[in-house]
Amino acid sequence: MMTQEFIFEDNYKKLGFGIFSENNLNYIHDNRFKPYIKIFFAPEGYELRTDFNHYTTTGPTLFFINSNQYLEVSQGKGDSFLIYYNRDFYCVQIHDKEVACDGLLFNNIFEIPKIELDNMEMDTIRTLFSNIYNELEGKESSKEEMIRTYLKQIIIRATRNWKKQNIHTRVENISHNDIELFRDFSRLLEIHYREKHTVADYAELLHMAPKTLTHKFKSLNIESPNQFIINRILLEAKRLLFYTDKPVKEIAYDLGYEDPAYFNRLFSNKVGSTPSNFKKNYSLGK
Template structure:
C-alpha cells in the first residue's frame, strides 16, 4: 500500500515480503472507527497514544493523561473510545516479521509487555523516553517510505529497540518500585508463570498443573504469590480462561457450548456457572451487552 504525504491519509506505510508484514499508521479522533477495524486484529500492535484518549484493552478501560504506549497481542480486544485532534501512531506487524517468543533471549518482553499476569498492557512515556520512542517510530516510518533494499533489517532493529526500552520502562514502573519484593529472580519467576499460563490455559486449569511445569509443589507456588501480596495463582489462571472466553464471544459466532469445549471444559453448564461467577453476567448476556454497546 502507498501512503501519501498527508499525515491523516488512512492508508498505512506498509512493508511486505513473503509472509512478513509490518505497517505504520497515524490517526486522530476523526479516524477511530478505522483504527478499530477488524483488519488490524490479527496483528501484534504497539500503539502510541497522546493524552486525552480513552480506550479499552481486554475490556479494561484506560484514559491517557500523558503519552502512553499500549501493547496488544493478536486477537486481544482493543477499542478506541474517544480521542483528540492530537495524532496517535500505531505499529502493527505479524509474527513472521518479528516473534517475541522466538527472540525472547534478546528482548525478554513476553510475559511483561504482552500477556503479563498483572494485566498491565502499557508503559507511560516520561519526557526523555517519549522523545526516544517518538524518534524510533519516525525512523520506522522513514524506512517504510524509502523502501530501500536494507529496510527490513533496519525496521526490525528499530522495533527491537522499542521493545527493549519499553520492557525496561515497564519493569521500572511496575516492579522496580518494590525492590524488597521483586529481585531479578522473582521478576523472571512471575514472567515465566505468566508465559506458561498463556500457552497452556486451554488444557491446564489448576495450580497443580503449573506447579508441576515449574518444578514446585502447588502450596509453594501459592505461598510465593501470597508472600508478595499478589492475586492467587488459581485466580490468574481462571482470569486468563475467562478473558479468552470473552474474546471468543465477541469475535466469533461460536455457541457457548463450543467455546466451553475449546477452552477445555467438557461440562458446558459448569463453564457457564464459572463465567457468570467471574463476569457477573452469563456468557450469552455478555455477548448481547457488548454487541449492543458497539
C-alpha cells in the same frame, strides 16, 4: 482513508506504520489489523479499549496489543501512531533472549498492556518511531534490518519501563529470578489455559511444588496463581462470547470444560452474570 500508511513486505514478513488523527480513528478498528501484533502510541486524552478494559490516557502512552487481543479507540485529539507486524517479521517468543518482553508487555497475567512515557522517554520513543517511518519511506536495500533494530529498541525500553511501573512499584528489591518466574508462569498460562486449570498443573511445568508457587506469588504481593488462571479462562470466554457466534456449550468445550453446567456456574459466580446475559448486555453497551 488513513492520513498516512507505510508498509514493508517481503515474502511472508510484514510491518506497517499508520498515522491517525481524530478524524479517522475508526480505521484502527479495521479487521485487517487484527491478525497482527500492534504497538499503539496515544497522546494525552485518548479513550480506548483493549479487550474489556477501558483506558483514558493522562499522558503519552504506549499500548502493546497481541494478535489475539482487541483494540478499539473511541476518541482522541492529536496524532497517534500504530506499528503493526506479523511474527514472520519479528517474533518475541523466538527472540525472547534479546528483548525479554514475553509475559510482560505481551501475555502478562495482569492484563496491563501499557506503559506511560515521561518527557525523556517520550523523546526517545518518538525518535525511534520517526526512524521507522523514515526507513519505510526510503528505498535503502537494508531497510528491513534497520526497522527491526528500531522495533527491538522500542520493545526493550518499554519492557524496562513496564517492570518499573508494574512490578517494582509492588515489590521493593524484587530479584531477577522472581521476575523470570512471573514471566514463565505468564507464558505457560497463555499456552495451556485451555487444558490446564489448576495450580498443580503449572507448578509441575515450573518444576516446583504448588504451595511453593502460591507462596512465591504471595511474597510478590500479587493475586494467587489460581486467580490468574481463572481470570485468563474468563477473559477468553468473554472474547468468544462477544466476538463470535459460538454457543455457550461449545465455548465451554473449547476452554476444556466437559461439563457446560459447571462452566456456567464458574462464569456466573466470577463475573456476576450468566454467559448468555453477559453477551446480551455487553452487546447493548451495558
